[in-house]
Amino acid sequence: MTISLAEIFDESYYLAQNPDVVEAINQGGFSSAFQHYQLVGASEERAPSYLFDPQYYAQQNPDVVEAVERGEYPSLVQHFIEVGAIESRSSTFLFSDSFYQTRYPDVVTAVEQNQFSSTFDHFLKFGEEEGRWPIALFNPRVYLERNADIAAAVEQGQYKSAFAHFAQLGIQENREFSQFVNLDYYRRTYASQLTQFYRTSSLEEVSLAQTFNHLQEIGLSQGLNPSPFVDVEYIRNNYSSQLTSFYQTSQVTDISFTQAFDYFTGVGLQQGLNPSPLIELTSYRSKYATELTSFYGVQSINEVSFTQTYNYLTSIGLEQGLKGASR
Template identity: 40%
Template sequence: MPLNPGDIGFVQYSSDAPDNFAFVALVNITAGEEIKFTDRGWSNTNNSFGPSESTSEGTYVWTATVNVSAGTIVTIDVDTDAVDVGTISESGNVSLNGNGDQIIAFQGPDGTPTLIAAINAEGADPWQTGVTTNTFDSDLPTALTDGINAISIVEEDNGAYTGGVLTGDKTTLQAALFDINNWTTSDTAKPTFTGSFTVTTSGGSGGSGGSGGSGGSGGSGGSGGSGGSGGSEGGITPVSDALFLPLSLSAQIGLAGLGQPVQTFGYAVNGINIENMFDEGYYLATNPDVKAAVAAGVVESGYVHFLVAGLSEGREPFQFYDEDFYLANNADVAAAVQSGVLASGLQHFLLSGHEEDRNPSALFDSSDYLLNNPDVKAAVDSGAISSAFEHFANSGLAEGRLGGLLFDEGYYLANNADIAKAVTEGLLGSGWEHFVAFGQTENRDPSAGFDQNVYLALHGDVAAAVTSGLIKSAFYHYATFGIAEGRAI
């Protein structure tokens, strides 16, 4: 199964003879899996590695010849091209330069690599910038994050992990391994790693949100809201004109600077493209300090703020992640955040939580999503994708698939016998088809998690707008406006 960024962590680096480096597997690696290690630098300008030079630069291909358990340490001796676990082959000539170099782990072709981890030991700054051809320098690849799956030991010939954290889940160990404060480095001595790791499976419940998965057929998808005018309805100002707008669209309706272009950077964390799960309008509406900074020109956009600070602060990128919900339903993560091992619940969720089927909010239920989308379940089961949420964020939202709470096909059919009969007889394609066309205006509830009467009772302005015909239903308001406004249900 292909690896994700941060699935391995470096524990040792030495460019003084004998050159060597070591890494620890933070996930189980199946026999036959390959990881490439190169000492060529990375250029963000060219979006590629530097040129391979047979005299000083090259690439190792490490192959797991047996199943490698999480916690296993693999040491590669660069001078002798030897390895203690698995096998290696070499193209070019890997040689760690004592004046500064780097190692970047990746999978796939050199031209379109999937970057997994990196360590840099060049220059006074943690990483270089504007690298083009110098193979001893390296930009921090945009696909990796320093402190999460990349580390710089700042122009030291040798270094080793000497931190006290040796047991924990993948996210806990990542946070420790990629923290320079947990490393001992030297230009003269050769620190070595001498410990062992125990990688645990994270505990904690998957979260109590969602409809509980009441069975039913694979729902027919469709968006939670049917559009929206983008203007004002009955005195209610929309934050977004759809249930969710990916960055490419939401940046155009940002509350500060309409039409302001926003760079996307192609940033990804553990298989999830962040720009696909970021709603500029929602972020600015829920973070007034950022909104003010954008309006003042201090920050280019909410998205830039999120990448620089918001992600580590646990700020919510869109309505399907709720930091308070995640910490409340995952006591182990909350404890790690409280102790400083993790920066935020969001950091944990992106790095490993979604792969552990932990729910990010009351609006997304992994079990429901897989139940209602058998094609996604098959892809997760086969290892083609790592989680229900990865699919939801990267493509499910754009395809109009629901996260599990707003509409539950099984619940709707079980509580509306007339609709179930019509679906069985082929008069309707699905309960969702009926609900969108008729059910929501008939005040039928879409799921156990959303009661239209309760929503109207909580929000008098919405009730008035529905009564006057300005809004078709409580459900329509919540899906189109209420989620982004943070309305209670």
């Protein structure tokens, strides 16, 4: 199973982003949006969908740009579907191959067994609609739970998935998209880093999309925290044995802050690892067992997962003034 150009193409997205194509089709110049993309759009490096960003791909892969210029590939997207995805190159900052492998070992196995050509191939064909996480910063289930109008739109077929809406509109609309990320907090806490990076004197000139991109591409790698509940430096330092075992290295310093965050959101939280020195999940479960079992409609606290405990703590529990740590 390999990726085809048609699979990575989204007609509604393409037409919305390219009004000149709409006009060309109306005038009879092209029979469809996909025909325009095949004949013209791909070589012009237009984005075929929210799943492939030519500008991002070019920035991340200067060797591919050179290969296209030499005529080895007709376009960046052609390189990606033929080679890039298999080489685990990211097509957009909204999909992380390394995180997807960390969170979904079943996909890794399926790729090894040649059921899919790459992890991205799995996400494209099944993962997106199954509600799997494309990156550590985006939780499809939380996105739908906290945005009822989007859940209804997806149910009605207006959007293919929660991720489809998020990639196109969610960031700009400042929608809640993860229990691990708070963009308002990130902007307030790291205003100087953001304004310096984007070369502006005012934080108001830094968009929410730029804020998210900075967090994803730069902030996490520097150990900046995505929310007041997650301390990536604490996670890396406090769970060095788990991290070195998982990433198969002898030194925790070989593990980036981004990898530590990916591990926590993909594996660690499910095992009961704490996200910061201010939160002790095991103690919280014991202390507020009555509230947790009542909220989740179960009889025993053992039926409430650490993930559910964290979600409750950072939302309902916070509103009720329940403290997260016993230290």
